[in-house]
Amino acid sequence: MNESLAERRTTGKVDFRMRGVVGVWLRHYTAFKGGWMVEMTGIILEPLFILAAVAFGIGKLVGDVEIRDGGVGYAVFVAPGIVVGNAMWHALFECSWGAYRRLQTNRIYDSILAAPVSMRELALGEITWGATRALMTTAAVLAFATVTGLVESPWAIGILGIGLLTGFMFGGFGLIAAAVAPSTHMLTLVFTMVGTPLFFFSGTFFPISTLPSWVQPIAWALPLTHPVRIARALSTGDLHMGLLWSLLYLIVAALVFYPIATRLLRRRLLV
Amino acid sequence: MVRATGLVKKFGDFIAVDGISFAVQRGETFGMLGPNGAGKTSTLRMMSGLSPVTSGQLEIDGIDATANPRSIRDVIGVVSQHDGLDPDISVRDNLTIYGFYFGLDRKMAARRADEVLGFFDLRSRGGDSVDDLSGGMRRRLTIARAFVSRPRLVVLDEPTTGLDPSSRNRVWEQLAVLKNSGVTIVMSTHYMEEASILCDRLVIMDEGRILGSGTPEELIRERAGADVAQVRPEAGQRDSVHRQLKETDYEVAEIGAIFTVRASNDRRADLTKISGARVSFRPPNLEDVFLSLTGRGLRDE
Numbered sequence: 001m002n003e004s005l006a007e008r009r010t011t012g013k014v015d016f017r018m019r020g021v022v023g024v025w026l027r028h029y030t031a032f033k034g035g036w037m038v039e040m041t042g043i044i045l046e047p048l049f050i051l052a053a054v055a056f057g058i059g060k061l062v063g064d065v066e067i068r069d070g071g072v073g074y075a076v077f078v079a080p081g082i083v084v085g086n087a088m089w090h091a092l093f094e095c096s097w098g099a100y101r102r103l104q105t106n107r108i109y110d111s112i113l114a115a116p117v118s119m120r121e122l123a124l125g126e127i128t129w130g131a132t133r134a135l136m137t138t139a140a141v142l143a144f145a146t147v148t149g150l151v152e153s154p155w156a157i158g159i160l161g162i163g164l165l166t167g168f169m170f171g172g173f174g175l176i177a178a179a180v181a182p183s184t185h186m187l188t189l190v191f192t193m194v195g196t197p198l199f200f201f202s203g204t205f206f207p208i209s210t211l212p213s214w215v216q217p218i219a220w221a222l223p224l225t226h227p228v229r230i231a232r233a234l235s236t237g238d239l240h241m242g243l244l245w246s247l248l249y250l251i252v253a254a255l256v257f258y259p260i261a262t263r264l265l266r267r268r269l270l271v
Numbered sequence: 272m273v274r275a276t277g278l279v280k281k282f283g284d285f286i287a288v289d290g291i292s293f294a295v296q297r298g299e300t301f302g303m304l305g306p307n308g309a310g311k312t313s314t315l316r317m318m319s320g321l322s323p324v325t326s327g328q329l330e331i332d333g334i335d336a337t338a339n340p341r342s343i344r345d346v347i348g349v350v351s352q353h354d355g356l357d358p359d360i361s362v363r364d365n366l367t368i369y370g371f372y373f374g375l376d377r378k379m380a381a382r383r384a385d386e387v388l389g390f391f392d393l394r395s396r397g398g399d400s401v402d403d404l405s406g407g408m409r410r411r412l413t414i415a416r417a418f419v420s421r422p423r424l425v426v427l428d429e430p431t432t433g434l435d436p437s438s439r440n441r442v443w444e445q446l447a448v449l450k451n452s453g454v455t456i457v458m459s460t461h462y463m464e465e466a467s468i469l470c471d472r473l474v475i476m477d478e479g480r481i482l483g484s485g486t487p488e489e490l491i492r493e494r495a496g497a498d499v500a501q502v503r504p505e506a507g508q509r510d511s512v513h514r515q516l517k518e519t520d521y522e523v524a525e526i527g528a529i530f531t532v533r534a535s536n537d538r539r540a541d542l543t544k545i546s547g548a549r550v551s552f553r554p555p556n557l558e559d560v561f562l563s564l565t566g567r568g569l570r571d572e
Contacts, residue, residue: 015341023372030368031359111355111416114319115372116344271282271322 020117024125025132027112043133047086047141054078055148065207072152072236079150080231081204083141083159084166087134088224089195091167095130095174096190100181109269119270123262127171134167135160145235153237162234165250166227172257173223179264198224203232226250272297272424272455273318278327280313280479287313289479290327295472300446300456302470304463304557306567310479311459312352315428318457319349332423345373348417350427354409356401362412363388363397366419373420380419387415391445407438411445418449425449427458431465443468463557475561482564487557494563495555500532500540508547515545524562533559 032039055075064071102108112122142159145151174190181187201211202224208216219225226246233239273295280288288310295301303311316322317329320340329336336343357365363384370380388394391411396404404412410430417425430446431439446469450456460466466473467487474484483490504512512530516523521540522533530548533555534540542550561567 019374020372023368026371027357027360027368030364031357034360106358107353107355108357110321110351110353111349111357111369112372113321114344114349114351114355115369115420116341116374117372118341 015118017116017118017121020121021125021128023115023117024112024122025129028125028129028132043090043137044140044144047082047137048144051079051082051141051144051148051150054082055150067207067232067236067238076150076152076236077232078205079145080156080159080235081202081228083138083145084163084227084231085199085202085204085224086137086141087163087166087227088170088198090137091127091130091134091170092174092190092195094133095126095171096177096181096187097174097184099126099175099178100184100187103178103265103269109265113269119266120262123175123258123265126175127168127258127261130171130174131164131167134170135164138163138166151235153235155234155237155239158234159231162227162231162250165247165254166224168254169223169227169250169257172254172261175261176257176264179261179268198222203228223249223253272299272332273301273457274328274330275314275318276328278314278317278329279325280310280317280322281325286479288317288325291474291476291479291481293474293481293484295455295457297455298453299471300450300458300469302466302473303457303459303476304461304466304473304561305459305476306461308478309476311476312428313479314476315426315457315459318343319347319351319426320344321349346423348420348422348425350414350417350425350430352428352432354413356409356412356416358401361397362393362399362401362404365401365412366416369416370419375420383419383421387418390418390448391415392441405438407434407441410434410438410442414442414445422454424455424457427456429459429461431460431462439465463561467557473557475557475564477561477565483560490557490560491555495559496533496535497537497555498539498552499555499559500542501551501553502530502532502542502545503528503549503551504530505547505549512545512548515547522563524566531559531562533563 059073059075059078062074065074065077067077109122113119138160142151142156146156177187177190201219202222203219204224208219208225211219226249229246230243233243275294276292277290278288278292279286279290291310291314303314305311313322317324318331318336320336320343324337331343332346334342360368366384366387367377367380370383371377375383385394388397391414393408393412393415396408401409401412414427414430431442434442443465446456450469458469470487472484472486473490474481475490476482483494485493502512502516516530516532519540522535524531532540532542539552
């Protein structure tokens with residue numbers, strides 16, 4: 001037995017081992033490496049199709065969109081929304097569908113938990129991997145948007161961080177869904193009832209101000225609205241203090257979803 | 272190595288484990304024999320730190336399992352009924368990643384993976400997907416995984432259930448070698464043959480309780496007595512044979528198409544007067560012990 005483990009056992013400090021989190025992440029990375037050619041198509045190609053359709057197609061038909069300091073071309077307006085929206089999809093998919101498969105279909109969680117990995121570490125490993133995938137797609141789509149001239153400010157590099165945080169937030173949300181879903185059937189509701197409306201109504205494809213006034217507060221409460229707002233500001237260079245509220249929303253949501261997911265998984269598995 | 276006192280597991284109102292007590296010595300292979308629903312899996316899950324103890328005491332390798340489930344998992348290896356193998360990574364990675372969870376560095380984990388792959392005759396399959404393995408190989412890989420961390424105690428939940436006879440024999444041989452290497456093994460089974468081949472000592476469980484304990488020989492000597500008669504009715508004679516047997520004062524049980532008949536003293540049952548059936552005698556086994564303790568067969572549902 002490893003000495004440092006034996007040591008930690010006797011100190012009786014907070015029972016959290018980074019090794020558990022890293023181990024779970026490493027498992028995902030190993031699986032990803034095994035099938036990366038296929039995985040990459042999902043990470044890069046799909047958002048690229050949407051972005052290309054908007055930039056070279058729809059964008060040509062739609063006029064400028066008004067944002068805080070004037071108008072921008074439609075493709076410039078939409079690009080950061082698509083970048084962050086994809087970060088959401090990837091984290092959500094990995095931590096709901098993927099996690100459910102590991103939990104229920106293949107029962108991998110049972111064996112991970114039979115090793116000295118705690119539920120808290122397992123959940124954080126899952127969410128961190130979801131965030132990693134979100135970061136990968138963010139980087140890929142952002143790079144494409146940059147070379148096609150849809151990014152106007154060097155601040156846009158910060159979108160990588162926003163993509164990562166978006167991944168943590170929706171990774172936690174996805175894991176909650178996986179923990180409570182009775183079947184894969186129910187789990188698809190996460191995509192149709194949560195993913196799709198968020199993708200379209202979070203100020204991604206049109207400004208929230210175009211929605212009927214009674215719907216606008218709802219749109220502002222949606223979790224994807226905030227990373228989209230920050231990403232757009234970074235992309236156009238239109239930074240202001242109000243964005244800090246959106247950043248706070250993002251961080252708090254991520255910090256709230258994670259322990260809830262841990263608790264629900266515990267309730268499901270450790271009986 | 273393991274000491275359980277008044278161990279209880281409840282799921283809502285259902286009592287899965289009803290206050291059992293037992294002790295396992297270091298280096299021993301200890302079995303729990305019983306039918307489905309006897310409480311074996313619940314007991315093993317509590318021992319693995321995967322299921323909270325409802326009440327009672329459970330100590331493993333000097334650690335209080337009710338308070339430190341994780342410290343338990345540092346020192347034991349678990350083979351659950353569902354293999355829980357990872358189909359998204361290779362056979363070998365299933366082992367190296369598992370070693371990493373236990374605190375082995377990646378080089379050490381790789382070395383241990385190769386060692387256990389070799390021991391369980393899986394070396395040539397290291398790069399394959401788990402999905403390409405046969406049932407017997409999957410089981411061996413699951414057992415191999417439990418040994419990656421060099422555990423002091425290995426807990427196996429029905430290690431050969433669902434395997435064909437030759438795969439089963441192979442698992443038994445390998446477990447026998449590991450047992451001789453000094454590791455403590457606790458296993459559940461509903462195969463009496465498995466229990467008598469592998470276990471130094473065992474408990475017989477039913478409905479959450481321990482009904483008897485001892486070495487297989489002790490249990491058989493004390494609870495099953497002399498040779499057991501097997502009465503095989505000729506075609507169409509079942510009811511008539513059954514009637515004749517009921518008139519004796521022997522203990523009679525029907526398993527499948529044959530009657531098992533035992534005298535209550537230490538002598539063989541005298542069945543010379545039974546007509547319409549073939550009578551043969553065999554030495555008693557653990558199945559008879561279970562039968563005499565519960566009045567049912569091990570595999571009755």
